[in-house]
Amino acid sequence: xxxxxxxxxxxxxxACSGQSVTGRPDPRLAAYVFGYAGSRYDGATPVVxxxxxxxxxxxxxxxxxxxxxxxxxxxxxxxxxPPSPVxxxxxxxxxxxxxxxxxxxxxxxxxxxxxxxFGAPLSELPAYAGLTDLLGTRAARLLxxxxxxxxxxxxxxxxxxxLRDWLNPDLRLAVPVQAAWDLLKxxxxxxxxxxxxxxxxxxxxxxxxxxxxxxGLPPKAFARIARFHRALHLxxxxxxxxxxxIAAACGYADQPHLNREFRALxxxxxxxxxxxxxxxx
Numbered sequence: 001x002x003x004x005x006x007x008x009x010x011x012x013x014x015a016c017s018g019q020s021v022t023g024r025p026d027p028r029l030a031a032y033v034f035g036y037a038g039s040r041y042d043g044a045t046p047v048v049x050x051x052x053x054x055x056x057x058x059x060x061x062x063x064x065x066x067x068x069x070x071x072x073x074x075x076x077x078x079x080x081x082p083p084s085p086v087x088x089x090x091x092x093x094x095x096x097x098x099x100x101x102x103x104x105x106x107x108x109x110x111x112x113x114x115x116x117x118f119g120a121p122l123s124e125l126p127a128y129a130g131l132t133d134l135l136g137t138r139a140a141r142l143l144x145x146x147x148x149x150x151x152x153x154x155x156x157x158x159x160x161x162x163l164r165d166w167l168n169p170d171l172r173l174a175v176p177v178q179a180a181w182d183l184l185k186x187x188x189x190x191x192x193x194x195x196x197x198x199x200x201x202x203x204x205x206x207x208x209x210x211x212x213x214x215x216g217l218p219p220k221a222f223a224r225i226a227r228f229h230r231a232l233h234l235x236x237x238x239x240x241x242x243x244x245x246i247a248a249a250c251g252y253a254d255q256p257h258l259n260r261e262f263r264a265l266x267x268x269x270x271x272x273x274x275x276x277x278x279x280x281x
Contacts, residue, residue, distance in 0.1 A: 018039065018042060018102070020037065020038065020039040021037065021038045021039075022035060022036065022038075023035065023152065023156035024156075025156075025159070025160055026160040026164065028164065029113075029163055029167075031110065032110055032112055032113030032163065033108065033113055033163065034056055034109065035108050036105060036108075038105045038155060039102060039103070040102070040103045041102040041103075042101060042102075046098065046099045047097070047098055048097050048098075049096055050094075050267060050268075050276070051087060051093065051095075052093055052232075053089075053090055053091055053092065053093070054089070054225070056089075056113070056114065057114040057122065058086070058107070058108055059086055059109065060084060060106055061143060061146060062083045062103075063104045063146065063147035064100065064101045064103045064104070065101075066100040066104075067080060067100055068081040068083075068085070068098045070094070070095070071095045071096055077097060081128065082132075084132065085130060086125070086126075086134060087127070087128055088114075088122060088128065088129070088216065089122050089125075089127070089215065091217060091221050091225070092264065093265060093266050093267040094128065095267060111173065111181060111216070112172065112173050115172075115173065115214070116171045119168065119171065121213055121214045121215075122214065123216045131143075142162055145158060174210055174214060176200035176202050176210070177200075177207075177210055177214045179200045180207060180211055181211075181215060183196060183199060184196070185226060188226050188250065188251075189225070189251065193207070193218075193220055193223075196219055207219065224265075227251050228265050230250045231246055231247070231261075231262075231270075234246045234249065236274065243258065243270070
């Protein structure tokens with residue numbers, strides 16, 4: 001859980017003062033929710049936030065007025081993005097400029113959790129959308145209740161209650177798709193699609209089609225993200241091994257291969273990504 005909320009969003013620019021906390025969901029939500037995080041940081045000047053691809057869906061819950069503009073690959077600023085965004089499955093970095101106090105929470109949902117909450121497979125969810133656009137007035141009420149709850153433990157408990165009420169247990173992933181997702185997670189992406197198909201009892205083409213529909217990416221792309229997460233975790237240890245050893249342990253051909261994957265998935269090299277001054281947890 002700490003890996004999911006801790007390493008995937010980085011700020012570039014000023015150092016920020018504030019606080020960050022993490023919370024574990026009710027055990028009954030384990031199949032649906034990776035974890036919770038809360039933060040409060042000053043936002044006097046604009047900062048650039050970089051979100052790497054994730055292995056689920058990220059709900060960013062804003063308690064105060066915050067402006068975000070997506071930054072394109074050319075460096076230009078796009079339109080203002082909706083508040084409290086839902087960041088869906090994506091295969092490349094999302095980079096945006098944000099202005100205002102960063103006071104709110106992050107909820108990490110598994111693909112099963114996202115489908116059970118939004119009532120649709122991940123392939124039908126946009127990569128970036130407003131929470132109230134997807135869930136309506138009940139989401140707006142929840143945001144107000146969270147903002148006025150005086151403690152982080154109280155907010156985590158409120159999220160537990162609302163998610164238990166809102167998640168539809170009848171909306172499940174197909175058993176072979178769930179099994180393939182579990183295998184990709186437990187092996188950190190170091191399993192071939194052919195082997196996955198053999199293990200779950202489907203043909204490769206059928207698995208690829210159904211996995212893409214329900215998870216939002218084909219198995220090979222999801223395996224790539226899983227390997228990246230494993231490498232990021234190992235690089236983030238207090239006393240990490242040499243990068244060449246980490247590359248080999250994570251299934252990369254060599255260190256240049258790992259560097260290329262980091263650039264493709266985060267927009268920058270590993271050393272720069274790890275050196276960005278603020279880490280949201």
